[in-house]
Amino acid sequence: MHEFIAKHENHIAGVLSGFDRLVFRGTLRSISWAEGMNHYLHANDVLLKDFGTHVERVSQRLKQASLAGAECTARPIQYLPSAGTSKEEIARGIALQDHIESGLICVLKAVEPCWTFDVYRNREAKKLELQLRRRQCLFLYHYWMHPTLGFLHARIQTWFPFSIQVCLNGREWLARQMDRAGLKYQRQGNCFPWIKDWDKAQRLMNRQVEANWPKLLGAIAKQLNPIHEEIFQAHPVNYYWSTYQSEWAIDVVFGQAHVLRELYPRLLRHGMTTFWQRRRHAVFGPPSAAQRASAQALSGRSSQRSQTARRGYSHQTPAQRQLGQTL
Structure with missing residues (x-):
């Protein structure tokens, strides 16, 4: 932090x-x-x-x-x-x-x-x-x-x-x-x-x-x-x-809303790629039926990219995953 x-x-x-x-x-x-x-x-x-x-x-x-x-x-x-x-x-x-x-x-x-x-x-x-x-x-x-x-x-x-x-x-x-x-x-x-x-x-x-x-x-x-x-x-x-x-x-607290608005997608992506599934559900709630259907439809296109992301994180230490270094 x-x-x-x-x-x-x-x-x-x-x-x-x-x-x-x-x-x-x-x-x-x-x-x-x-x-x-x-x-x-x-x-x-x-x-x-x-x-x-x-x-x-x-x-x-x-x-x-x-x-x-x-x-x-x-x-x-x-x-x-x-x-x-x-x-x-x-x-x-x-x-x-x-x-x-x-x-x-x-x-x-x-x-x-x-x-x-x-x-x-x-x-x-x-x-x-x-x-x-x-x-x-x-x-x-x-x-x-x-x-x-x-x-x-x-x-x-x-x-x-x-x-x-x-x-x-x-x-x-x-x-x-x-x-x-x-x-x-x-x-x-x-x-x-x-x-x-x-x-x-x-x-x-x-x-x-x-x-x-x-x-x-x-x-x-x-x-x-x-x-x-x-x-x-x-x-x-x-x-x-x-x-x-x-x-x-x-x-x-950010002084200007547009700065945080631009940063927010990266914050969200960081959380989604580093938090465990159970933790994500605790923060955002369980996915709806529509969200699950959308995820299944996109799974084929994103699986290769997800595998790459997981391999990349598997070689990082916990310290390297800190918020400041990621963002």
Whole structure:
């Protein structure tokens, strides 16, 4: 990529490199296994025969506390019966309709698979045992216009062990940074076609790497479950944060459309001749029936040329196939 940018630097208006989509998972590790959950029950004087009653009561308290903020501010709370419904589209539609620029947008409820605990009667040992099982429970999805991070969502599992997932976007975050810095820009979806000072924008984006993630994510977790400390007063536990998905994107903006228009066929050809078939389908989607028929009709004329191209690439090292050297 560095070679590509250097080769076309006279036509490039700006470059942005940084976080795109980020997904974090919060886990209460000490109670995420059966023995650890037994320690919690012991600390709260809960016998296994009373397990169901106890966890149901705690779950109801968590739901009420998590939804209280939406109820107090009259934000929508909506149950989604289908897993195929796009939660983000619903949330963005509500934000647009209600002109939400900061704060809670809505809370969406959905029943989804989860890992949780159940009591098992061990007939051989003649005793009750706690087991971790795959079941389904209610998840609460909170959507916000975060003052620092922009549009994001976080969800919490309403059954023990109350796992959390937070999804945010580095470009959303950058837009908020530029707003605070008074840096003018134009935005289209997740891209910035124009920024007044690209170098300053990159410096702002570089600060994202230095974020205090436990503090930032911990504040979001507190909003998901305001009674966390109360629930775990007798057996204190804290969330352990891990990265589930991390995307790093490099945006290259050309100053003139015709330059990119001329370069685009070469970019496309490079991708088609170097990517694996499965990867091409992931990017462009599977070919239609008409495209397959056209490909079959042209296969005879192009087979010899394709063989030559494949032989040529077979003798190249991965470094020689880099974008900058090819284009």
